[in-house]
Amino acid sequence: MVNSQKSPEHILVVDDDPRIRQMLARYFEDEGYRVSLAGDGGEMRNCLETQMIDIILLDLVLPGEDGLALARDIRARSDLPIIMLTGRNDVVDRIVGLEIGADDYIAKPFHLREVLARLRSALRRRQPPAAPVRSDPQSEIYSFQGWRLDVGRRQLLSDDGEEIPLTTGEFDMLCVLVKHAGRVLQRELLMDLTRGRNLEAFDRTIDAQIARLRRKIEQDPSNPALIKSVRGVGYVFSARTSRQDA
Structure with missing residues (x-):
C-alpha cells in the first residue's frame, strides 16, 4: 500500500x-x-x-x-x-x-x-531525495569536460549552467557510465545496473539509450569522444571524471 x-x-x-x-x-x-x-x-x-x-x-x-x-x-x-x-x-x-x-x-x-x-x-x-546529506552516496556530484552530473538532484548541467533534460533511462545510464569511467561495461551488465533486472537481453535497447545520450552530450554524436563503443562487448565512458559530495 x-x-x-x-x-x-x-x-x-x-x-x-x-x-x-x-x-x-x-x-x-x-x-x-x-x-x-x-x-x-x-x-x-x-x-x-x-x-x-x-x-x-x-x-x-x-x-x-x-x-x-x-x-x-x-x-x-x-x-x-x-x-x-x-x-x-x-x-x-x-x-x-x-x-x-x-x-x-x-x-x-x-x-x-x-x-x-x-x-x-x-x-x-523519478523522485529525488527530499534532503540529501553529505554522507549519502546519492548526493555525489560528478564533473567531466564541462558537464556537471548531480546524482541527488538527478540533474545534468552544461558548462553554462543549462539543465539538459534526460529521461529516467538516460539519466540512470549516464550515472552508471560515469561512475565506472574507464571501465568497459558489457551490455548485460549495463542492463542489470540500470534496470535492476533482465529485459530479455534486448541488446538494441541499450544501444538506443546510448544513441540518445550521445545526441545530448557529444559534440559530434557520429564520432563520440565521451561514450565509446567497444565492438562486440559494450561501452566505455572515456572522459576523466572528478567527484565531490553535494
Whole structure:
C-alpha cells in the first residue's frame, strides 16, 4: 500500500480495452493509488491537461494515434514516466518505444503484481531525495569536460549552467557510465545496473539509450569522444571524471 500520510500518486491508464482499464483501475485503487482512465489519445490529452498525473500506462495499439506516437508527443513536452503495454511480441516496437523515451515495456498478458512492481520502480526513479546529506552516496556530484552530473538532484548541467533534460533511462545510464569511467561495461551488465533486472537481453535497447545520450552530450554524436563503443562487448565512458559530495 502507498503511504496514507501523503496524497496518493495518480496513475493514468490508456488502453482501448475497457476490461483491462477496469481491471488495472481496481487493482491500483486497492493498492492506494488514484487512477484515471482513457481509451484513446484524445481522452489521454484531456486528462493530462486537466489533472496532475504522476505516471502513464500506455497501450501500444490504440484507435487513431498509436501508443508510440502518443509517447513521442508526451516526451517532447514533459519527463512524465511512461510504461508501454503491448500485446505484440515485436522487438522493434520495444526498441522504438524505449528510444523515444518510454521508461519501461510490459507485454500482455501480464501479471498485476509485476505491473505494480515496475510502476513503483519507475516512480521511485523519478523522485529525488527530499534532503540529501553529505554522507549519502546519492548526493555525489560528478564533473567531466564541462558537464556537471548531480546524482541527488538527478540533474545534468552544461558548462553554462543549462539543465539538459534526460529521461529516467538516460539519466540512470549516464550515472552508471560515469561512475565506472574507464571501465568497459558489457551490455548485460549495463542492463542489470540500470534496470535492476533482465529485459530479455534486448541488446538494441541499450544501444538506443546510448544513441540518445550521445545526441545530448557529444559534440559530434557520429564520432563520440565521451561514450565509446567497444565492438562486440559494450561501452566505455572515456572522459576523466572528478567527484565531490553535494
